[in-house]
Amino acid sequence: MYRYDAVDRLIVEERVAQFRDQTERYLAGLIDEDAFKPLRLQNGLYIQRYAPMLRVAIPYGVLSSTQLRALAEIARRYDRGYGHFTTRQNIQFNWVKVEEVPDILADLAKVSMHAIQTSGSCVRNVTTDVFAGVASDEIVDPRPYCEIMRQWSTLHPEFAHLPRKFKVAFNGAREDRAATAVHDLAFDLYKDEAGEVRLIVKVGGGQGRTPRLASIIKRDLHWSELLTYSEAVLRAYNRLGRRDNIFKARIKIQVEALGAEAFGALVDEEWAQLRGGPNTLTQEALDRVRVHFIDPPLEAWAEPATRTLPLDANFRAWKSRNVTAHQNADYAAITISLKREGIAPGDATAEEMDFIADLADRYSFGEARVSYHQNLVLPYVARADLPALYAELDARNLARANIKLASDIICCPGGDFCSLANAKSIPLSAAIADKLAPIEQDLGAIAINVSGCINACAHHHVGHIGVLGVEKAGEDWYQILLGGRPDAGGRLGVLLGKSVRQEDVPGLIDRLARHYLAVRQEGESFIAAVERTGVDPFRAALEAQEVAA
Amino acid sequence: MSLILELDATGPRIAGEQAERPAPTPAKPANAGHGDVRKKIVPVVKPPAGPSATAWEGGVYLSMQQWRDGAEQGGAILLQPADDVRALADRLDSAALIAVDFHRIGDGRGYSHAFMLRERLNYRGRLRALGAVTADQLFALARVGFDSFALRADQSAETALAALNTFSVPYQGAPVAGANAAREEANFNARIRLLERALTAIAADATRPALASSLSAEDMVITDAIARLKLPIDVFTLDTGRLHAETLALIPEIKSRYGLDIDVHRPDENAVSAYISAHGADGFYEGLAQRKLCCTIRKVAPLNRALEGRSAWITGQRRDQAATRGALEEAERDEVRGMGKFNPLAAWSWGDVLAYAARFDVPMNALYARGYVSIGCEPCTKAVRPGEDPRNGRWWWENKDSKECGLHTNATVTR
Numbered sequence: 001m002y003r004y005d006a007v008d009r010l011i012v013e014e015r016v017a018q019f020r021d022q023t024e025r026y027l028a029g030l031i032d033e034d035a036f037k038p039l040r041l042q043n044g045l046y047i048q049r050y051a052p053m054l055r056v057a058i059p060y061g062v063l064s065s066t067q068l069r070a071l072a073e074i075a076r077r078y079d080r081g082y083g084h085f086t087t088r089q090n091i092q093f094n095w096v097k098v099e100e101v102p103d104i105l106a107d108l109a110k111v112s113m114h115a116i117q118t119s120g121s122c123v124r125n126v127t128t129d130v131f132a133g134v135a136s137d138e139i140v141d142p143r144p145y146c147e148i149m150r151q152w153s154t155l156h157p158e159f160a161h162l163p164r165k166f167k168v169a170f171n172g173a174r175e176d177r178a179a180t181a182v183h184d185l186a187f188d189l190y191k192d193e194a195g196e197v198r199l200i201v202k203v204g205g206g207q208g209r210t211p212r213l214a215s216i217i218k219r220d221l222h223w224s225e226l227l228t229y230s231e232a233v234l235r236a237y238n239r240l241g242r243r244d245n246i247f248k249a250r251i252k253i254q255v256e257a258l259g260a261e262a263f264g265a266l267v268d269e270e271w272a273q274l275r276g277g278p279n280t281l282t283q284e285a286l287d288r289v290r291v292h293f294i295d296p297p298l299e300a301w302a303e304p305a306t307r308t309l310p311l312d313a314n315f316r317a318w319k320s321r322n323v324t325a326h327q328n329a330d331y332a333a334i335t336i337s338l339k340r341e342g343i344a345p346g347d348a349t350a351e352e353m354d355f356i357a358d359l360a361d362r363y364s365f366g367e368a369r370v371s372y373h374q375n376l377v378l379p380y381v382a383r384a385d386l387p388a389l390y391a392e393l394d395a396r397n398l399a400r401a402n403i404k405l406a407s408d409i410i411c412c413p414g415g416d417f418c419s420l421a422n423a424k425s426i427p428l429s430a431a432i433a434d435k436l437a438p439i440e441q442d443l444g445a446i447a448i449n450v451s452g453c454i455n456a457c458a459h460h461h462v463g464h465i466g467v468l469g470v471e472k473a474g475e476d477w478y479q480i481l482l483g484g485r486p487d488a489g490g491r492l493g494v495l496l497g498k499s500v501r502q503e504d505v506p507g508l509i510d511r512l513a514r515h516y517l518a519v520r521q522e523g524e525s526f527i528a529a530v531e532r533t534g535v536d537p538f539r540a541a542l543e544a545q546e547v548a549a
Numbered sequence: 550m551s552l553i554l555e556l557d558a559t560g561p562r563i564a565g566e567q568a569e570r571p572a573p574t575p576a577k578p579a580n581a582g583h584g585d586v587r588k589k590i591v592p593v594v595k596p597p598a599g600p601s602a603t604a605w606e607g608g609v610y611l612s613m614q615q616w617r618d619g620a621e622q623g624g625a626i627l628l629q630p631a632d633d634v635r636a637l638a639d640r641l642d643s644a645a646l647i648a649v650d651f652h653r654i655g656d657g658r659g660y661s662h663a664f665m666l667r668e669r670l671n672y673r674g675r676l677r678a679l680g681a682v683t684a685d686q687l688f689a690l691a692r693v694g695f696d697s698f699a700l701r702a703d704q705s706a707e708t709a710l711a712a713l714n715t716f717s718v719p720y721q722g723a724p725v726a727g728a729n730a731a732r733e734e735a736n737f738n739a740r741i742r743l744l745e746r747a748l749t750a751i752a753a754d755a756t757r758p759a760l761a762s763s764l765s766a767e768d769m770v771i772t773d774a775i776a777r778l779k780l781p782i783d784v785f786t787l788d789t790g791r792l793h794a795e796t797l798a799l800i801p802e803i804k805s806r807y808g809l810d811i812d813v814h815r816p817d818e819n820a821v822s823a824y825i826s827a828h829g830a831d832g833f834y835e836g837l838a839q840r841k842l843c844c845t846i847r848k849v850a851p852l853n854r855a856l857e858g859r860s861a862w863i864t865g866q867r868r869d870q871a872a873t874r875g876a877l878e879e880a881e882r883d884e885v886r887g888m889g890k891f892n893p894l895a896a897w898s899w900g901d902v903l904a905y906a907a908r909f910d911v912p913m914n915a916l917y918a919r920g921y922v923s924i925g926c927e928p929c930t931k932a933v934r935p936g937e938d939p940r941n942g943r944w945w946w947e948n949k950d951s952k953e954c955g956l957h958t959n960a961t962v963t964r
Binding site: 005006007009010011013014015018021022025026027028029030031032033034035036038039047048049050051052097098099121148151152154155156157158159160161162227235238239243244245246247248273278279280281282284285288419420422 | 573574575576578580581582583584585586587590592593594596630654655656657658660661663664669683685688689690692693703705708711715716717718719720721722723724725726727728729732735736737739740742743746896
């Protein structure tokens with residue numbers, strides 16, 4: 001894990017002091033509401049429907065047990081005893097007080113954390129593969145590049161007032177677990193024939209009201225040019241991106257208007273001036289960061305023979321669903337599902353965070369991760385420890401064996417919290433999970449994403465099944481999309497028809513699921529079946545249902 | 550546009566007039582939330598009606614087009630957000646001033662204008678930000694190359710000047726991308742700022758805080774920082790009666806160099822006499838118990854007296870000084886004495902201490918030049934060879950784990 005040096009520490013401490021002063025001046029009436037807004041946003045502070053919300057950065061989703069305990073303490077002391085983990089690997093506290101936020105930020109600084117640039121029109125928290133550094137299909141460990149990007153983009157003086165928000169993601173594995181296709185700027189890391197790390201650069205992905213997949217503008221960027229090229233992209237966007245309409249201000253609109261090739265040429269023209277300049281990464285700079293990400297001392301501890309394991313069916317289900325292969329065959333990365341019955345997806349209480357921090361210390365070298373799917377991961381678990389770890393998780397309602405299954409729903413806070421939401425998302429997610437429960441195991445892997453509005457915080461455009469909250473005459477209505485995926489270059493879901501009432505959504509999704517079960521071929525997943533047959537047979541299955549009803 | 554700040558070689562100065570500012574109305578923190586804001590969102594951003602300013606000190610601003618049509622010697626240009634500043638290449642020699650118009654705080658194009666002017670067009674003249682320019686943007690504006698700021702009418706000069714010092718080290722460029730030496734230089738500067746911040750916070754929060762100085766290099770560094778920042782932190786030392794003349798010579802030197810009077814605390818004479826009769830003047834060589842008793846009489850008891858009535862004390866301990874100090878924290882709770890204990894140099898290396906002493910010309914104990922590294926009482930201190938464990942120069946006849954005098958007990962806990 002990255003450990004702060006004096007530079008990191010000082011910048012975060014001075015940032016806390018700056019925001020404390022700004023908050024005091026705001027409360028004294030010396031900064032007006034409009035001028036305070038970008039200041040608080042770039043420190044993670046939103047004003048939601050009922051209360052202010054603080055979004056804390058968890059850079060590329062990596063947490064130490066000490067940091068997780070600090071988050072638990074913040075939930076207890078300043079909030080209502082819980083936090084919400086997000087698709088961008090952050091955590092949100094939904095009930096903070098504006099005047100207490102400087103104290104929260106000071107507490108975060110003590111454990112090398114911050115809320116810098118977690119919102120506002122700036123470069124946001126960098127995200128990546130939750131299994132970075134441990135995934136068995138990894139080509140290049142993205143974490144050092146993420147950390148370098150975090151430092152360079154933090155408090156960059158030129159790019160703090162972009163046309164709109166700007167999200168950066170890295171992927172270094174064969175399977176893209178970072179949803180790079182829907183990021184403003186994304187990098188796929190690979191090794192060239194000489195073994196040198198190079199990057200495929202993609203720009204202009206994003207969701208919201210104008211969903212677009214990112215376009216490749218560079219295929220062979222040398223790692224040392226990561227920052228100079230990023231600077232060229234950001235300058236092209238900062239200077240020339242649209243600022244006349246906030247709905248058209250993301251870089252995806254600029255890229256689409258110019259065409260990816262012309263946008264790439266614009267970037268190249270600027271990059272030609274920056275290549276080899278002071279932001280060119282030296283080998284020493286890369287190595288300096290990379291030493292923080294070497295593996296903990298993993299011991300060669302083989303898993304006990306299968307017949308000595310408890311023959312508990314629940315344990316086996318958990319092991320097949322929640323345990324991910326590791327680069328070291330004696331280890332595994334395990335996923336702790338935060339998709340429990342009766343609990344909002346991605347929520348964890350302070351006590352659960354403390355408990356998971358304790359497990360991280362005892363089973364995972366003190367490290368935990370936050371996933372795109374709003375779950376927590378322990379990345380370094382000895383296979384020999386799996387039964388004991390399972391038993392401990394199970395005793396605390398944290399061993400639900402549903403990773404990638406129908407109840408592992410990505411869900412935004414929705415109308416229960418968010419001041420932009422058209423409809424509620426949390427109760428609907430619960431109803432969908434309930435309805436599909438009888439066929440969940442048979443269905444296998446399926447990604448269901450429920451967003452309460454067009455802003456698509458739950459990534460409904462790239463869910464295998466996406467649900468979008470709309471409003472009709474003051475009531476919650478929903479649209480259903482099919483066939484999206486965030487990986488494999490990305491695909492946007494197709495709208496299946498007119499919006500429907502909340503109570504009809506679970507039944508319609510059940511119908512889609514059952515249609516899949518009827519038409520699937522041997523070993524074919526839900527999304528593979530949709531891609532083979534196209535969306536139309538599924539749409540027809542819904543319409544047949546309506547006629548029957 | 551009523552108040553202009555300018556940056557010059559000597560630092561920032563106020564170059565314009567201060568206007569009357571309206572009295573502030575305290576804000577109501579929006580802890581109740583904003584409710585449903587969907588209908589309040591207006592996506593279209595209104596274009597500005599015209600330039601935010603028409604004139605500067607030397608006349609009327611020219612637009613970029615007017616400047617290109619016929620530049621006047623000594624004139625000033627006012628750039629708008631949508632201008633492509635590259636069109637000014639090779640046409641800036643005669644400009645007395647370039648101003649960049651910020652119509653909204655959130656419109657960041659002007660920052661890129663400044664970058665292009667400074668880095669691409671090599672413009673070295675005065676570069677002014679005007680319009681929606683508030684104190685809270687000043688630091689970033691200065692970093693991209695602005696050196697003149699026409700503040701919005703409601704802004705205070707004091708706040709704006711303070712804002713220019715918000716951050717001490719940058720992330721971008723060499724500290725992130727460059728060789729280790731560049732990062733280490735930034736780190737050294739950061740460590741000094743962290744020391745200054747820690748001392749300032751202690752001075753503000755604690756009751757009668759004090760530095761317990763052994764007159765070591767570390768304590769001289771902290772003394773220097775206290776004196777430079779003029780902080781209300783006492784400095785005292787414990788004259789055990791067995792110190793080197795070279796050590797004691799620092800007391801008058803601190804007085805002449807910093808004007809600081811160091812409180813000197815001495816051991817209880819009766820206790821010293823009793824020790825000498827029982828164990829002899831140098832009885833500490835005979836065993837650990839005798840040595841610890843001597844330390845207690847000559848150092849620990851005077852320290853306890855010196856700390857009475859204080860809520861915090863400061864030490865110059867560093868983690869890599871001794872095996873016993875590896876887990877040292879910067880802020881601890883001294884449970885034995887019931888007060889805060891701060892070790893602001895905990896993360897410093899010996900090299901950092903020497904570099905600081907060189908940068909600020911800090912007076913140093915002459916014994917360092919003779920191979921002494923860790924300096925205590927004269928009979929219990931000797932020089933060490935280069936590269937040898939510094940702690941070998943203290944109580945060298947004892948086991949490594951016992952080498953503390955008792956000032957720094959293990960009964961401290963991390964805060």
